[in-house]
Amino acid sequence: MKAWVFGDNVDTDVIAPGRYMKYGIDEIARHCMEALEPAFAASVRKGDVVVAGRNFGAGSSREQAPEALKHLGVAALIAESYAGLFYRNAINLGLPALVCAQAKRIRAGDHIAVDLDAGRIDNRTSGETLAAEPVPAFLLQIVRDGGLLAHLEKRLRGERASA
């Protein structure tokens, strides 16, 4: 899993540009990050991770931002912090978003393995292990279910079965 590294305050207009918001996720994802890293959308591979500094996902409430990253195959986000609205969206879309104070120790291209349950990030290139902040159990469950929609589907099915 290769790391793609970005800076502080990466905004949702960069992650999912407004002028493509009228289209479906295929087209939006094609332009993901293009103002910062034109090669990103075409080069990112399934299982890669996106690493950033402070306040990743600042700006708009558009959930197509985490959706586009997930659509491109990004397996997890690692950042020093997230904009709160983006963080909730990422969880709701089933995209793991780890908070790691030492995110900036990760270099572009490093091979990264993430253990979501243990909150552990292994950098196989540098040999370092970084700790992520624990995620509340009910949010981990939403991520494991594949996002809030699937989570609600499961819950409603349970309620209907027991009704």
Add this chain to the structure above:
Amino acid sequence: MKQTLAQKVVARAAGRSTVTPGEIVTCKVDLAMVHDSSGPRRLKPMLERLGAKVWDPTKVVVITDHYLPEYDDESRKILRIARDWVREAGIDNFYDAQGICHVVLPERGHLRPGMFAVGGDSHSPTGGAFAAYMFGVGATEMLGVMVTGEIWLKVPHTIAIEFDGAFAPGVSAKDVMLFLIARYGMDGGQYQAVEYRGPAIRKLPMQERMTLCNMTAELGGQTGLIASDDVTRDYLQREVEIWDSDADAPLLAHHRFRADELPPQVAAPHSPANTRPVSDFDQRIDLAYIGACTGAKLADLRMAAAVLRGRKARAKLIVAPASLRDQQTAEGEGTLQVLLDAGAELLANSCGMCAGYGQHQLGENTVAISTTARNFKGRMGAASAQVYLASPYTVAASAVTGRITDPRGMLQ
């Protein structure tokens, strides 16, 4: 236990007498607002997949603003889904082409002090100007609200920002927010509640208060709040409950400023945090844009008119009044004519150029000054465009001279 305004509203919505910052609670939602972009077109397929209905159609407000005016097949389709869905879902609170959601919602009387509300848009903290706890959520989270009528919340700490005295003529809420965002950063709000208070805030009219709470989004707060008072009552034209923080409720931070010392502010590309006093700028501009929920309400149009009266814009000047009702009032009182006489081109009552969703976009290398909330790279059009943010006074003054200009010498 002493509680802040934010805690009091959250506690009520959670069915509790008090709540403690940091704990996770489930709140009942009093009102859910969505617009055409994040609303029906995304909610409808998800509701169908779940086989679920809206929990309470009387608590839902749908407002079209992002893809207006319709200009291609995609935008026409998005608007058609919104219009069809409100009928299917039995939602009577539907405002079609009446203006930007954050302005139309209180204008049509949907907000009350003490309400707990969510909006499918990041500028939903605007509602906090009415002492409501209102914040933005994404479409899937909104689906959860639509199905259950509830949402989880980590009870926020409160950051109090207090302004003593009074703001100088030519200085507005937009200057206050740009100043605060530069000082504390785009994550300075730490996704907590930001409460604006003090004599200078009390003197602000309702729409200026809305601008403060609106741009709490750019300050990184979950919401912005202002206690209810006579100004709230007069705007809503009905008696309101007083919702305010207890005098000595614990705060995460308490910042105090002297309002009269604040000069007009300008944010340089490509971040609202990139702000300095207007006098620091020596910059030519091609285009001046007066638009958006944060910069083209009636109060904003009046500020622009105070500068533009009897003057001609040297730069291209575009005005998109934030609501139809505000535009009609501006027309009736002569404010709109002042803008038109100055050479303003009028756009529809919608989000317009602010979010870059529509047909009007900034071209390559255009240098613009704008009353909007965000100047992120590429947001309003070409990535090579340079967008400066400022108050309606400063944008109007800059339109006249064709350069970024301090409006304080041009007020009439």
